[in-house]
Amino acid sequence: MTSKSALQTDNDAPILVEKKGGVVLLILNRPQTRNALSGEEMFSAFENIFSALNDDLSVRAVVLTGIGSAFCSGGNVAEMRDKEGMFKGNAQEVAKNYWEGIQRIPMAFQTLKLPIIAAVNGPAIGAGNDLACMCDIRIASENAIFAESFVKVGIVPGDGGCWLLPRVVGYAKAAEMAFTGESVNAQEAIQIGLVSKVVPSEELLNEAMGLAARIAKNPPQALRWTKELLQQSRTSTLYDALKRAGEFQGLAHQTADHQEAISAFFEKRSPVFGQSL
16 A cells, blocks of 8 residues: 655564655554553654654655554553563652653654644553544544553553643543543544544554545645644643744745645646645
């Protein structure tokens, strides 16, 4: 379905990268741990891949999924048991390990300038649920389940879940999920707004890639500015949001893609964006 790109990684990489047109598919590639988020290799992979994507205006949308039956199992519970990796040391050392480890992932997502869709193919547990919430849009297979399950192992959402989840499902439902640690199936996930669509497992990737392709038809820079405005809206005042929107609008009106869109409108044809890339 896809072809290799300059971003393509080897088969042993923690995240596989494939490109099809203006869409990049990212595949979590740690089936032995059900795609757990652990280790320097995984943390730096998100940072390095997102940095490369930001620099490539030929990429206009991203899809993230997991290899095998799970989307992401969260943290590595074996490392928790053995007090290894991020979980090694006293309280201050663990806090430092988190900042220098898994917390780099939500910070990397905050820098990503492109729309990203989570194609949740199976369980998204703990940090895996939060990983899905880091994406702009979530589509789930019928086999997907979600759980903010940190309390079940006696810890808290250390990767930003208490900031992320309420912004997706609202405070009350986020509190229920975080306080009980109980799982939510795909059908409930769509009812509470955690996902926007549920599809049969065999249709998931095509559905997500199809949505990404529809997004990718639009001008690359306008997409990036729109995403920045959406991210800013989480914390800004209306005044600040309007000021920033006006700045971007001023820039957008000067682009070749805007002129192409206007020309195509009056010529009654489909626009072709990014011709100068």
